[in-house]
Amino acid sequence: MKARHLSIIIRKEFRGLLNERTILLAVLLQLFIAMFSSFLMVGLTSMYDPSSLSKYSRFKYNIAYTGNDSALHDYLDKSPDFIVYDMDLSTAVTTLKERKIAAVIYVPDTAPDAIDPVKVTLYTIQNDLQSAIVNVKLKDIFLKYEKDLRNIRGTRLTEQPIPLKLPQAPSGGDFYEFVYGLLIPLLVFMPAIISSALVIDLITEEYQHETLETLISTPVTFAEMVWSKVIACELLVPIQAGAWLLLLLLNGITIENVPLIIIQVTLTSFIPILLGALTALHYRERTAAQFIFSTALVVVILFVIALPANPLNLLTKLAVGTAGTEQWFVLASVIVISIFLSIATQWYANRVGRDHLSI
Amino acid sequence: MPALADIATIARWEVKRTLTQMSKDTLPLAIVLFVLLVLVTGFAAQSGMHLQDGMYVVGVDNPSIAQLLSSDSRFTVYQLDSVALFSNRQFFDVIIVHEQVYGSTTERGKSALKTIERDYTKYTNHVYNQQDDLYSAYPLWIDIQNVKSELNFLATQSGKYISATPSNIAPVPESEVHGIPTPSPTLGFSQEELRTELTKSETGNSQISRYTEMLSSDSSRGRFKTPSQLSPPLPFDSIILIFVFIFPLYFTSQFFMMSIMNERIEHKGEVLLSTPVRTGSIIIGKSLPYLIGMLAISVGLTAYLKASPLIILPLIPVIFFFLANALIIGMVSRSFKELSFISIFFSTVATSYLFFPSIFANVHVISLISPLTLIILTLQGTTYTITDYLFSTSLFWLTSTVLFYVAVKNFKEERLFSEKRLLPRIREFIAESASKIHPFVSLFLLNGFAIPFVFMVQLMCLVLFFNLPMPYSLVLLIIFAAGIEELTKSVGIYTFYSQDVNFLSWKNLIIGCFVTAVGFLVGEKLLLLITIAQITESVFGSILFLSLGTLWLPLLLHFAGVFVVCCALKFGGRKWFVPGLIAATAIHCLYNFYFILGWIT
Numbered sequence: 001m002k003a004r005h006l007s008i009i010i011r012k013e014f015r016g017l018l019n020e021r022t023i024l025l026a027v028l029l030q031l032f033i034a035m036f037s038s039f040l041m042v043g044l045t046s047m048y049d050p051s052s053l054s055k056y057s058r059f060k061y062n063i064a065y066t067g068n069d070s071a072l073h074d075y076l077d078k079s080p081d082f083i084v085y086d087m088d089l090s091t092a093v094t095t096l097k098e099r100k101i102a103a104v105i106y107v108p109d110t111a112p113d114a115i116d117p118v119k120v121t122l123y124t125i126q127n128d129l130q131s132a133i134v135n136v137k138l139k140d141i142f143l144k145y146e147k148d149l150r151n152i153r154g155t156r157l158t159e160q161p162i163p164l165k166l167p168q169a170p171s172g173g174d175f176y177e178f179v180y181g182l183l184i185p186l187l188v189f190m191p192a193i194i195s196s197a198l199v200i201d202l203i204t205e206e207y208q209h210e211t212l213e214t215l216i217s218t219p220v221t222f223a224e225m226v227w228s229k230v231i232a233c234e235l236l237v238p239i240q241a242g243a244w245l246l247l248l249l250l251n252g253i254t255i256e257n258v259p260l261i262i263i264q265v266t267l268t269s270f271i272p273i274l275l276g277a278l279t280a281l282h283y284r285e286r287t288a289a290q291f292i293f294s295t296a297l298v299v300v301i302l303f304v305i306a307l308p309a310n311p312l313n314l315l316t317k318l319a320v321g322t323a324g325t326e327q328w329f330v331l332a333s334v335i336v337i338s339i340f341l342s343i344a345t346q347w348y349a350n351r352v353g354r355d356h357l358s359i
Numbered sequence: 360m361p362a363l364a365d366i367a368t369i370a371r372w373e374v375k376r377t378l379t380q381m382s383k384d385t386l387p388l389a390i391v392l393f394v395l396l397v398l399v400t401g402f403a404a405q406s407g408m409h410l411q412d413g414m415y416v417v418g419v420d421n422p423s424i425a426q427l428l429s430s431d432s433r434f435t436v437y438q439l440d441s442v443a444l445f446s447n448r449q450f451f452d453v454i455i456v457h458e459q460v461y462g463s464t465t466e467r468g469k470s471a472l473k474t475i476e477r478d479y480t481k482y483t484n485h486v487y488n489q490q491d492d493l494y495s496a497y498p499l500w501i502d503i504q505n506v507k508s509e510l511n512f513l514a515t516q517s518g519k520y521i522s523a524t525p526s527n528i529a530p531v532p533e534s535e536v537h538g539i540p541t542p543s544p545t546l547g548f549s550q551e552e553l554r555t556e557l558t559k560s561e562t563g564n565s566q567i568s569r570y571t572e573m574l575s576s577d578s579s580r581g582r583f584k585t586p587s588q589l590s591p592p593l594p595f596d597s598i599i600l601i602f603v604f605i606f607p608l609y610f611t612s613q614f615f616m617m618s619i620m621n622e623r624i625e626h627k628g629e630v631l632l633s634t635p636v637r638t639g640s641i642i643i644g645k646s647l648p649y650l651i652g653m654l655a656i657s658v659g660l661t662a663y664l665k666a667s668p669l670i671i672l673p674l675i676p677v678i679f680f681f682l683a684n685a686l687i688i689g690m691v692s693r694s695f696k697e698l699s700f701i702s703i704f705f706s707t708v709a710t711s712y713l714f715f716p717s718i719f720a721n722v723h724v725i726s727l728i729s730p731l732t733l734i735i736l737t738l739q740g741t742t743y744t745i746t747d748y749l750f751s752t753s754l755f756w757l758t759s760t761v762l763f764y765v766a767v768k769n770f771k772e773e774r775l776f777s778e779k780r781l782l783p784r785i786r787e788f789i790a791e792s793a794s795k796i797h798p799f800v801s802l803f804l805l806n807g808f809a810i811p812f813v814f815m816v817q818l819m820c821l822v823l824f825f826n827l828p829m830p831y832s833l834v835l836l837i838i839f840a841a842g843i844e845e846l847t848k849s850v851g852i853y854t855f856y857s858q859d860v861n862f863l864s865w866k867n868l869i870i871g872c873f874v875t876a877v878g879f880l881v882g883e884k885l886l887l888l889i890t891i892a893q894i895t896e897s898v899f900g901s902i903l904f905l906s907l908g909t910l911w912l913p914l915l916l917h918f919a920g921v922f923v924v925c926c927a928l929k930f931g932g933r934k935w936f937v938p939g940l941i942a943a944t945a946i947h948c949l950y951n952f953y954f955i956l957g958w959i960t
Contacts, residue, residue, distance in 0.1 A: 112498075
């Protein structure tokens, strides 16, 4: 295998990518995914925990309290989120329909220490953003009241849970698991998947555009052709992954062990890329190769994620800084699998190459 | 009918060719892979997802708490005595000493603390669920009664909080008060019934629900809830189901894409084009097997899930949309690489458009812009109306039709067997669909038919910006909506200009701009008739479709926008196209700001 031959073909492939600006689409795609997932997250959180958006917390909501007096009334009065009006139920619900109040609460005449539970009826407006916000705010108050009632009835419990005193919930930390436990491994590993789809395209293209014969008639061997395509795709991985990490860092997300993450991703990406190359060599036709490969990829990724201490989990641990010595074992097994796949690719490419010569 | 016979013949060819191509040794392997997929899914369901293992380090002095926490694989738990814990505090994210939890102030510490809080709630719930006296463990139950508001949802969306004007006197209803029966103080369910409901929500795949539990407790559908269950339910199961429906559609449209591409490689499709068959028949014939396949898959899945057959209806326009896009992508791309990237890009954008709004199915009307929301609603047992159906699917029907038309017009040798860059190629496609003899009629129709696409992109922006705080979302939406509209309007004239530089004489320019503006306006009006009120009535809608009042003002605005771009083109050439576009957008924004702000204050 000659390095000069390899580099010529690698450069040819890169020129092709730059010329078609496909790489631009790939970057755009990743940007889109990142933007969308963060919007998704902000949207969801604001929907379920509206106080995370300061704009909502400024408002006081009008609430109608109907029925019998209880400790719930005091909690609502003390809450900075609500203004409570004592009303009669029918008037209150009509007012609710006109959106002059945000919710109506009806409390029955059940004693706190009664055998029966206290059943509070909550009237809200269906499918409405404001109702969702009010419900979340009311939830906190109901929880306090539930705790009181539970204490009053505590003697009737047969088993108490292990007590644990939790500090006042700190603000922030909502997105942490999402960003580090899902977004980072996903985004960083995405270039590997893109590259493995790319290597199939590059190899089948030579077959289907019938440019292979021309290529083989040059001093370049078949195996060299395959390997330079693999390397071209492989080179894209650290570039894209690095760009990602840089973007995340610029967004103020601190990521530990950046060099280690890039090494890990680059080495791991050999596995899907070589698998892609093998599939392409076998089928020599894009439809079949891509179909088989993408199904196989889903199987492999599902399987790997279900294993403890998998490479994707390692990316998370590296990014948060809790990875220990086990990372070197993961890396070692990745390398062993890659070497095995490399040998298979080399053997298969040689065999295919001989077939071509004999024709 | 000779055309029908042609279609049938081509459809048969297509099936035969795909099958011979596939059956070599793809099919056996595909079956093996499918079996593996089922096995692996089972394994993954059992073993769970191990993406977040060992994210946090926790130190504990109590063995029973240590045991409790180590059941969550996110924690690496160390059991030490309290002195050792305090002296090594910086090593841990959280330490628990004498039942008191201390979290570190880092982001990781805060997140770990929240995770412990959620785990602990789950644990206490588990203990409480075992209690014989369930009502001492859960003394408070909430019965949520939904009330339909007489005002529509624009009230909360317009940035005004109608109910939120604080005063000391209780608000008085304006309309007649209808008597509401006093709710009964009893639950009407036995303790055991409630217990099963509680334990049902307690179990469930913790590995998957981990991603959702920070948002909502669970989607328990019981009418009575304990306070901790009081969050809008995330239709999580239904969302997963939707992926099951959409995923096969992607695969099938990939095959279609590839089949079109194969016709183009090395002029293989030339034979087909030389037969006396109309291009329309060729395209219908080629897409028919895929359409039938997709429908069969959807029907099969529905039958398998024993779901209501009504969920097929919203899927049909989605299937057409996928086919139309696959066709265009197959015709546009130059190489396999390009095909891959464009198709991945398309599927991501399409999934986001379809998937994202449906998450809010239980929360907000806006979720109806995705047909998938209708599926979720059907799965949950809510029915949808014909208006809902028209609203969420009309854009899919219209855009697919336009795309099919463009494809039929361009399915000829000089388009299929030439290689050009993406943008010039799309321009060629548009030019081919437009008539050179009647340029102004074409401009009118082009702009009218561009409206569904404009709406789609704008609704996408609406979904994106909806989540930002109020002033920013408005400003961004105004800018983007204006930019998209100006870009669309200029496309037609730019196409004519790039074909013939002399096209832009003063007379042509004025007429062209006028016709473009009218076409755009007419398209807008017609589509509004279909999609009616739903979104257009909110303040967001009024930015997008700010032409409800007088007609001549928006006409003038549309005219001015194109006119600016055309003048930039006429005097500056292509280099000035983008600056012209920016100027037009600025004018459009100013106009919108003036009216919206005037309307709000």
